[in-house]
Amino acid sequence: MKLQNQHHRTIWVDEQNPEQVCTFDQRLFPFQIEILQLRTLEDAAFAIEDMQVRGAPLIGATAAYGLYLAGLAAVKTSNPSAFMSQAADRLRRTRPTAVDLFHCIQRVVQALQGKDDPNQIVQTALATAQAIADESAEQCRMIGVHGLPLIEAIAARKPGQVINVLTHCNAGWLACIDHGTATAPIYAAHDLGLPIHVWVDETRPRNQGGKITAFELLEHGVPHTIITDNAGGHLMQHGLVDLVIVGTDRTTRQGDAANKIGTYLKALAAKDNGVPFYVALPSSTLDLNIRDGVKEIPIETRSEDEVKYVWGWKDGQIQQVLTTPAASPAANYGFDVTPARLITGLITERGVCAASEEGILGLGF
Numbered sequence: 001m002k003l004q005n006q007h008h009r010t011i012w013v014d015e016q017n018p019e020q021v022c023t024f025d026q027r028l029f030p031f032q033i034e035i036l037q038l039r040t041l042e043d044a045a046f047a048i049e050d051m052q053v054r055g056a057p058l059i060g061a062t063a064a065y066g067l068y069l070a071g072l073a074a075v076k077t078s079n080p081s082a083f084m085s086q087a088a089d090r091l092r093r094t095r096p097t098a099v100d101l102f103h104c105i106q107r108v109v110q111a112l113q114g115k116d117d118p119n120q121i122v123q124t125a126l127a128t129a130q131a132i133a134d135e136s137a138e139q140c141r142m143i144g145v146h147g148l149p150l151i152e153a154i155a156a157r158k159p160g161q162v163i164n165v166l167t168h169c170n171a172g173w174l175a176c177i178d179h180g181t182a183t184a185p186i187y188a189a190h191d192l193g194l195p196i197h198v199w200v201d202e203t204r205p206r207n208q209g210g211k212i213t214a215f216e217l218l219e220h221g222v223p224h225t226i227i228t229d230n231a232g233g234h235l236m237q238h239g240l241v242d243l244v245i246v247g248t249d250r251t252t253r254q255g256d257a258a259n260k261i262g263t264y265l266k267a268l269a270a271k272d273n274g275v276p277f278y279v280a281l282p283s284s285t286l287d288l289n290i291r292d293g294v295k296e297i298p299i300e301t302r303s304e305d306e307v308k309y310v311w312g313w314k315d316g317q318i319q320q321v322l323t324t325p326a327a328s329p330a331a332n333y334g335f336d337v338t339p340a341r342l343i344t345g346l347i348t349e350r351g352v353c354a355a356s357e358e359g360i361l362g363l364g365f
């Protein structure tokens, strides 16, 4: 997608120095656009933990490239295999909810099985990371292809009128490699000239909606409005939302979907108001080993400071402000689970299906 009118992906190997991986420091959006150089396994692990990179597909790809960086160091040790195995464990501990992380690490680990030659370790890890990134970008593009008809159908029902889509958090191209998941159908509709407008949930506490989704929609010229997290129900009651599309960090065999905290409340409001609620996901986000998302998906808890402080732009720099009594405790659950019964459908790279085991397996996953 375009950033300052130039095509970018979110992660790439530095052309000048192939032993270095580049990405954007997402903690700085929308105020600063800074390229972050990852040079070591620890750089990659820290980037995921500290949310310099975030969003399920990008977390997965960063971990894969992290194993490439680990490979560069492993070949200088006496036991490269043991080093790589510890590197994989380090990356697995970074964030618990997005299953892409575990899938991508596993894929690199499997590709490295039986490879002892130092050159082979580095080349295999790199080739696998590149393949993961390429496939992820293509999956997101296809989510756009399959999601577009949903928006076209709404456009056909209200010709010439604005189509209002609500989204939560950032499931845009900055959360992925390119295109985004929830945003892929939105970009496809906008690029086709459909009059689309996006309600952007601010998404407390880290404000990925207000900061990152708004930023990327603005860069692409998509009309949008930032709303507080509590506004969606009101808008739906007044007929101002035609469709909800969100991303997901892990979707189970029966179609339960974990996504950023607050998604579940949007699904409840959508159900009550007859608004279609879709979850967009590449297959890297499916976890077919579990069924009951509420019981089985690990939910990340993060620092209470993320709730008590806000980060904003003042006097030419990013500053942090306390917004609560300093002594009050805060709880910071990162994700919630929307049960399949509240989901109208899943938009995948293979097509749209019901949020159910039959639907998911019916697409051949």
Ligand code: MRU
Pocket: 054, 055, 056, 057, 098, 168, 169, 170, 171, 172, 175, 176, 180, 181, 182, 208, 246, 247, 248, 249, 259, 260, 334
């Ligand atoms: O905590 P984050 O910013 O990594 O959470 C991101 C989300 O919840 C996204 O909606 C999800 O990863 C889907 S990204 C295409």
